[in-house]
Amino acid sequence: MAAPIILSIKLMIYSGVYQICWSAELLVFALSCKLMPSTISNLPVCRACVEKCEKSGCVGDNCFQHCNFSSDEKLINSPWYLQEPLYQRWKQWDCLSDCRYHCMLAREGEREKLGDRPVKYHGKWPFRRVFGIQEPVSVALSALNLAMQFHGWVSFFILVNYKLPLRPDRKTYYEYTGLWHIYAIFSMNTWFWSAVFHTRDVDLTEKLDYSSMVALLGFSLILAVLRSFNVRDEAARVMVSAPLIALVTTHILYLNFYQLDYGLNMKVCLAMGIAQLLLWAIWAGVTCHPSRWKLWVVVIGGGLAMLLEIYDFPPYRGLVDAHALWHATTIPLTYLWWSFVRDDSEFRTSTLIKKAK
């Protein structure tokens, strides 16, 4: 009988936390609305171009092999067993994507001749593809980020398991080892999907990229709370993480199965990002940690990098935009971050050994 009551109390707590986070988001919202450039609607001209292209398979002198399906329209209307559905759909889908891309390029060319600044198409800046990769610079930088995370993780793993002394039960003295391992997996997962998404931007890759980023931000916020408040007790850790996990899960489900709301996602991500930067900054201010300067650099660098996400400028030569630069800034920050984590494990281990003696 008590179970439904407990469940409803839990739900009330979770929705309460979601409400509080919402208020924090509103604060950020006021900021981001002012800073975000408005997207000028360019759609009517483009829609006409795409429609024409899907019928003719050409934009100007440029024609695409994927658009040859329209010659046998009977096939499309015939029963499913007479069709080559996947192949046909695939062709149709590739045709639409090619048409959209080339119509966008044609439109941007016209706008450039008139001396206009680039505008967004379907909410995205016009990028130039290189070998079929949509945003080559972002892909390369995501791969570098992934490599840096892997390097940081491996060096941390070697340090805590092979270089620092272990407890008699072969466990590490450092109390946050497991949490940093999970953090490494979350961040490598995020950079992997980021590289995939920037290679080919479709519904599925976009959702995977956004969801992994939200999951990473959520987990790193939990980690920030646990480390800065020095939460070592297992039950206390669960108490702190449960509402945050509920919030992040709700948000991921909302994005994937209800609506992929870019504005809301931006606010949620900014709120979680700012919260953890503040936590680390305050902690760096009050602690006597020998490597607190590294925290300061990461916090200030991370804050400045966040501005790049807010001041969203169009891609230079169709290649480097604010988002790509943001991916570039995270590479040195990642190096410094893992270096802080290594220092922290050494610091905690030596403190605990001194205490034991």
Ligand SMILES: [Zn+2]
């Ligand atoms: Zn990205």
